[in-house]
Amino acid sequence: MKPRRSPWFDWMVLPTIVILAFVIGYPIVRTFVLSTQNYKVLSGLPATGVGFSNYQQLYHDPVFWQSLRNTAVYTFGSVVVAVIIGLALALLTEHMAGPWRYIRTVLLTPWAVPLIVVAFLFRYMFDQDSGVVNALLRDLGLIHSNVHWLTSSTWAMPTVMLANIWTAVPFFFLVFTASLTSVPTDVVEAARVDRAGTWSMIGRIKLPYLLGPAMIAVLIMVINNFNDFAKIWAMTQGGPAYSTTTLVVYVYQLAFSSFNMGYASAIGVVWLLLLMIFAVFYVRLLQRASR
Amino acid sequence: MLHPGSLNESKPTRGRTRRSISVLTVAGVLALLAAACGSSSPKSSNSGQGTTPSAQHPVTITFANWADAETATRPGIEATISQFEATHPGIKVVSQPISFTDIGHTLILRQQSGNPPDVAELSGNDTFAVAATGALAPLDSYLKSGVYNAKALSEGTYKGQVVALPWNSNPPGLWYNKTLMTQAGLDPNSPPATITQLMTDLATIKAKEPGVLPLGIDTTNRSFALAVDWPWMKTFGATPFSGSNATANTPQMQAFLGFMQTLAQKGYITANHKIGYYRPLAAQNKVAFVWDQPVLQGVVQSTNHETDAQFFANWGVTTLPTGPAGQASTVDEGHQLVIFNHSAQKKADWEFINWLASDPSAVTGYTIKYESSLPTLANPSPQIQSQINTPILQAFTNKILPTVIQLPYGPNFSSAYTPIMAGVQSAVTSSTSPASIAANIQSGLQNAFK
Numbered sequence: 226m227k228p229r230r231s232p233w234f235d236w237m238v239l240p241t242i243v244i245l246a247f248v249i250g251y252p253i254v255r256t257f258v259l260s261t262q263n264y265k266v267l268s269g270l271p272a273t274g275v276g277f278s279n280y281q282q283l284y285h286d287p288v289f290w291q292s293l294r295n296t297a298v299y300t301f302g303s304v305v306v307a308v309i310i311g312l313a314l315a316l317l318t319e320h321m322a323g324p325w326r327y328i329r330t331v332l333l334t335p336w337a338v339p340l341i342v343v344a345f346l347f348r349y350m351f352d353q354d355s356g357v358v359n360a361l362l363r364d365l366g367l368i369h370s371n372v373h374w375l376t377s378s379t380w381a382m383p384t385v386m387l388a389n390i391w392t393a394v395p396f397f398f399l400v401f402t403a404s405l406t407s408v409p410t411d412v413v414e415a416a417r418v419d420r421a422g423t424w425s426m427i428g429r430i431k432l433p434y435l436l437g438p439a440m441i442a443v444l445i446m447v448i449n450n451f452n453d454f455a456k457i458w459a460m461t462q463g464g465p466a467y468s469t470t471t472l473v474v475y476v477y478q479l480a481f482s483s484f485n486m487g488y489a490s491a492i493g494v495v496w497l498l499l500l501m502i503f504a505v506f507y508v509r510l511l512q513r514a515s516r
Numbered sequence: 517m518l519h520p521g522s523l524n525e526s527k528p529t530r531g532r533t534r535r536s537i538s539v540l541t542v543a544g545v546l547a548l549l550a551a552a553c554g555s556s557s558p559k560s561s562n563s564g565q566g567t568t569p570s571a572q573h574p575v576t577i578t579f580a581n582w583a584d585a586e587t588a589t590r591p592g593i594e595a596t597i598s599q600f601e602a603t604h605p606g607i608k609v610v611s612q613p614i615s616f617t618d619i620g621h622t623l624i625l626r627q628q629s630g631n632p633p634d635v636a637e638l639s640g641n642d643t644f645a646v647a648a649t650g651a652l653a654p655l656d657s658y659l660k661s662g663v664y665n666a667k668a669l670s671e672g673t674y675k676g677q678v679v680a681l682p683w684n685s686n687p688p689g690l691w692y693n694k695t696l697m698t699q700a701g702l703d704p705n706s707p708p709a710t711i712t713q714l715m716t717d718l719a720t721i722k723a724k725e726p727g728v729l730p731l732g733i734d735t736t737n738r739s740f741a742l743a744v745d746w747p748w749m750k751t752f753g754a755t756p757f758s759g760s761n762a763t764a765n766t767p768q769m770q771a772f773l774g775f776m777q778t779l780a781q782k783g784y785i786t787a788n789h790k791i792g793y794y795r796p797l798a799a800q801n802k803v804a805f806v807w808d809q810p811v812l813q814g815v816v817q818s819t820n821h822e823t824d825a826q827f828f829a830n831w832g833v834t835t836l837p838t839g840p841a842g843q844a845s846t847v848d849e850g851h852q853l854v855i856f857n858h859s860a861q862k863k864a865d866w867e868f869i870n871w872l873a874s875d876p877s878a879v880t881g882y883t884i885k886y887e888s889s890l891p892t893l894a895n896p897s898p899q900i901q902s903q904i905n906t907p908i909l910q911a912f913t914n915k916i917l918p919t920v921i922q923l924p925y926g927p928n929f930s931s932a933y934t935p936i937m938a939g940v941q942s943a944v945t946s947s948t949s950p951a952s953i954a955a956n957i958q959s960g961l962q963n964a965f966k
Binding site: 268280286288354373376377408465467483484 | 645786941945959
């Protein structure tokens with residue numbers, strides 16, 4: 226017998242709805258309203274409605290398009306590399322036993338380091354004059370003059386991505402390690418009996434079991450990278466030029482350097498819509514996984 | 517009779533949809549109400565003067581500043597504040613340390629949210645950006661004529677009213693390391709006077725002193741960097757914008773960008789570093805020329821503990837080398853003190869900032885001792901005169917300060933610095949042609965001024 230429902234219980238969620246409306250709903254609605262206004266704080270003038278002209282300006286703004294490209298490169302580039310390294314490490318350490326199993330703990334430590342510490346750590350390591358990376362490469366004879374890791378338009382993005390990958394790898398390593406334990410032993414045994422080789426075992430037996438968790442982990446990390454501000458700002462402040470300016474950095478510059486709130490909000494709305502696409506995929510995957 | 521619950525159970529999908537719509541509607545209405553209540557207008561100002569502070573009616577002043585956020589100046593400002601409190605028993609000062617880079621936008625946000633400090637230390641464009649929000653109290657009624665240098669006062673004037681009291685003068689000049697010049701075979705008493713001579717000297721330093729950075733110049737993307745780089749642009753005749761007109765796509769600007777590109781390509785400068793990056797290098801004799809403010813002396817001596825005599829033997833300072841435009845210039849990025857309209861005790865605020873900027877013990881004990889910078893007094897006392905009678909401060913007073921120009925500070929400067937400095941960074945970190953970079957700066961400025 227199904228329990229009787231009382232409509233009164235539905236109203237119990239009202240406090241939560243009110244809090245969510247203020248904490249999440251208000252900023253979203255306010256951002257959208259601001260995106261249709263010309264509101265420059267430093268002008269001293271009140272906001273005036275301009276319809277969709279901020280969006281038209283955005284369409285013709287080369288910095289917006291460059292920051293969108295940078296966001297895509299940073300987000301997906303970091304995830305792809307981190308997934309591959311995380312998977313490789315999970316497979317390599319899968320059967321480690323005895324004292325060797327502590328290697329797994331060591332591999333997880335980058336995840337425990339605060340993001341801002343990671344940013345400064347990599348900034349000092351990759352400093353062109355006093356960084357350990359250039360010193361090491363010079364000692365090994367691989368370079369003859371210092372590489373401008375963070376101050377060259379070519380190298381700044383890969384260097385920032387490297388810092389991001391370093392922090393993301395343990396997350397994927399953890400997800401894959403946990404997922405590997407869920408691969409049924411009898412399936413693995415059966416494959417062994419059928420004389421499946423290492424690559425066949427990984428490709429045909431283990432990877433299919435890892436696919437579901439991997440998709441969810443990838444989406445979490447994509448959303449995480451899409452919003453990443455601290456690492457980029459602390460390492461390069463979006464420079465040199467606009468070479469590491471992502472959408473979130475560009476919004477920050479417009480909102481808190483130029484105080485052009487209307488235009489910054491228009492970019493914020495686009496950013497929100499893109500994030501929502503990922504969020505919808507994420508929720509769908511979670512729903513599918515829970516069935 | 518059907519119970520609503522059983523109706524839901526019989527039509528689960530419709531019921532769920534209806535509930536979802538109700539919930540979303542409630543949330544949406546609440547969010548819209550909240551958004552409608554959100555105000556974008558500045559908070560009303562409080563023009564009250566406040567009661568006269570006394571031991572019976574003590575007041576507390578909140579003082580936002582970066583002096584207390586920097587290692588080199590923290591002991592000095594803390595001692596100075598303590599000294600003020602000791603001599604003014606009715607006033608207590610609560611220091612709020614905020615980094616130099618963050619103080620401008622932090623105070624604008626605090627003003628917008630109705631939580632500004634009473635008094636703050638500002639500089640350069642930050643003063644005018646905060647003033648543009650209507651946050652700063654005019655100081656004209658408090659000022660007595662003849663106390664402060666008229667030129668320094670004019671640099672704190674916004675829309676005809678003095679809104680910022682000049683605390684010190686801090687123009688950048690071209691510092692040259694005499695020891696390194698001598699080691700490289702250059703005459704330490706003949707610093708470069710023209711851009712051509714500068715390039716020759718940089719080439720010599722680069723060739724003879726491989727571990728030394730030839731020139732330190734700020735190329736970060738921030739308003740301070742545009743301000744201190746502006747004289748370099750001007751030496752090539754470039755003015756990237758005027759009013760709300762973008763004027764960056766000119767042969768003069770291309771010449772400046774080409775010059776910066778050459779400096780970087782030849783390894784004479786490093787890109788994307790703040791002015792403060794070069795100060796520890798200067799303390800280690802690792803940089804030959806630096807475009808920096810008088811405060812360099814204080815930072816160097818607090819780092820390497822050189823005596824004044826050793827420092828003066830090692831370093832000299834001169835005006836910016838002249839280029840095609842023919843005239844040297846600089847900007848006074850002096851520190852200023854402001855009072856917020858919001859403050860309820862402006863008399864006490866004024867007493868504090870006026871004391872900081874003019875009292876001989878504060879000027880000698882902090883401005884000169886810790887900031888190594890010049891006071892802004894019209895007639896400094898003999899005690900102050902004797903302290904600024906050093907080769908460095910005399911060079912700043914007699915040679916560099918007369919070349920100070922005023923920059924177009926204000927909201928447009930706040931919008932302009934990102935596209936301009938991004939262009940400068942592009943020049944020093946890529947091989948993109950100066951013509952193309954100038955065109956990009958131009959379109960970036962046009963976009964920013966819309």
